């Protein structure tokens with residue numbers, strides 16, 4: 001199979017540096033996905049910045065999203081790519097940093113993930129699922145949510161699930177079932193990468209994720225005792241009870257997403273928004 005490429009003119013969204021890059025035509029031939037996210041790592045377009053470019057199936061650039069995480073912490077200071085060896089840095093090299101944020105998001109919020117693998121990809125489904133389990137608290141482990149698709153021809157992919165993350169091992173992301181920015185994942189990865197010890201990195205991720213889940217559980221306990229509650233009252237209650245700084249809007253949305261994906265959709269509808277109520281009156 002000869003591979004043909006489409007040339008895309010890419011502009012760094014931070015500093016304006018311009019460079020043409022080649023993307024395999026096959027990436028665009030899968031119409032059902034709509035917009036594709038392509039990760040542009042450091043040095044692909046710009047020596048200083050990495051980002052995501054949103055491209056439609058005609059190959060037209062529709063937008064950019066910056067990735068702020070410091071790359072100095074990720075630079076591969078060792079060339080450990082031993083078969084079967086798996087750690088955060090190696091996974092980032094394969095999936096790209098945004099691919100890792102997406103896989104973590106899928107794991108926490110219980111979205112199935114489909115990975116379209118290339119021939120060089122060494123890791124098994126079982127291994128990836130067990131790494132995914134390792135960053136969750138024990139009660140949320142064991143569900144096999146990561147699937148590897150062997151077929152290299154993406155036109156043959158049969159994933160009907162609109163709720164699935166679909167990405168490949170060449171830093172293309174075909175479908176993300178959420179609209180939130182992956183800020184939480186960026187923060188916890190940045191913190192974990194400051195640590196050298198590979199096992200400690202996963203433990204730290206698990207701690208940060210467990211804290212979010214703890215907040216979600218406490219939120220559920222409040223919701224179960226009321227008919228409805230305003231967002232701002234809820235945030236104050238949860239923050240006070242757990243002695244944490246006031247939960248931001250962004251974090252509250254994560255908590256809601258966690259509850260509706262993992263616990264109950266119904267209970268989330270008890271949370272009311274004063275602004276929304278005001279707008280519905282006028």
Ligand SMILES: [Zn+2]
Pocket residue numbers: 012013014015016017046047048049
């Ligand atoms: Zn730049």
